[in-house]
Amino acid sequence: MLTPHAVLYSPFLAQLVVTRRCNLACGYCDEYDHVSAPVPLATLMERLGHLKRLGTMTVEFTGGEPMLNPDLFQAVQSATRMGFWRRMLISNATLLTNDAIRSLNDGV
Numbered sequence: 001m002l003t004p005h006a007v008l009y010s011p012f013l014a015q016l017v018v019t020r021r022c023n024l025a026c027g028y029c030d031e032y033d034h035v036s037a038p039v040p041l042a043t044l045m046e047r048l049g050h051l052k053r054l055g056t057m058t059v060e061f062t063g064g065e066p067m068l069n070p071d072l073f074q075a076v077q078s079a080t081r082m083g084f085w086r087r088m089l090i091s092n093a094t095l096l097t098n099d100a101i102r103s104l105n106d107g108v
Helices: 004-009 041-053 072-082 098-105
Strands: 013-017 058-062 086-089
Touching: 013 041, 041 072, 058 072, 072 086, 072 098
Parallel strands: 013 058, 058 086
Antiparallel strands: none
């Protein structure tokens, strides 16, 4: 629940990098590589918990291409259960499927 105190004094948005990998190689982009391992789920959960304790209202999953992290769906679903007001995804959308969209929306 958003309180006036939370709106005034808590972080509104945090970007959470879940992987540096990307399935594209856009010439203008320097936010990716092809060698880094995805951030493990345990680390993502620890970071989400810390953000929630800070009162963060919105979390944005980003990368590289976040869909390349095999634990992305679990992380997004956990963020939903933790009560983040909004959960967002910065993606190039090339890996989105109907099943992936349903998984990302589970619990919404």
